[in-house]
Amino acid sequence: MKSKKKILAVLSGFGILIMVLVLYAFKTDSSIDEGYVSQPPWENLQVLPKDISKDSLIHLMKNYAASLGVKCNYCHMPNQLDPKKLDFASDTKIEKKIARGMIKMTDEINETYFKPHFPDPKPKQVYVANCVLCHRGTANPKNYLSDMGLMYNTYESDESEKDKG
């Protein structure tokens, strides 16, 4: 009897899991399998280390997506042979090319302006500037940057002159 109950409990547990998975599948774009990534060697890395592990690469990519508030297909286009998968190596999308420049820029900011100024012993990696620093969950920070005009109004440029007497 007891084991029957256990089996029932396990089965209903599976039922709930499957329901959640089905709901999730409907919520996201189910036509594209964004989770499908083949193994290294990578075909077309131009700024990231060519021998980067799959775990590290996926970690970075998820970070880019979250920082910009987008999914993988914002930068990667569907595979021509199998449209259910993404063609990660393809450079067709302009967003991917812009992102490549952004990765370079972010690396340069860290290398030039942060790393040299950290006291010794330096941490192995000093990554202070990253995508979310500027993007804050939007693909194009232009929108909230334009609101900065409102901030400037609160700055009294006369103040410093007055201090000088």
Ligand code: HEC
């Ligand atoms: C903001 C743009 C952007 C997003 C979003 C993004 N990627 Fe990328 N991805 C890139 C860029 C740029 C490269 C190439 C980097 C280089 O040249 O070193 C790349 C390369 C890759 C590669 C290596 C392909 C190869 O063989 O050359 C894989 C795999 C990959 N991305 C998977 C993903 C996955 C999975 C996601 C979603 C979790 C994702 N990407 C989201 C921009 C993005």
Ligand code: HEC
């Ligand atoms: C120093 C600030 C800054 C950092 C850091 C930064 N970005 Fe950007 N990014 C911008 C700004 C500003 C724009 C909008 C430029 C414009 O449209 O005039 C932009 C635009 C983009 C675009 C094009 C969006 C569009 O709508 O055309 C992509 C893609 C992008 N960034 C990806 C990234 C990724 C990936 C990273 C991290 C590796 C990153 N950015 C880091 C400031 C930054």
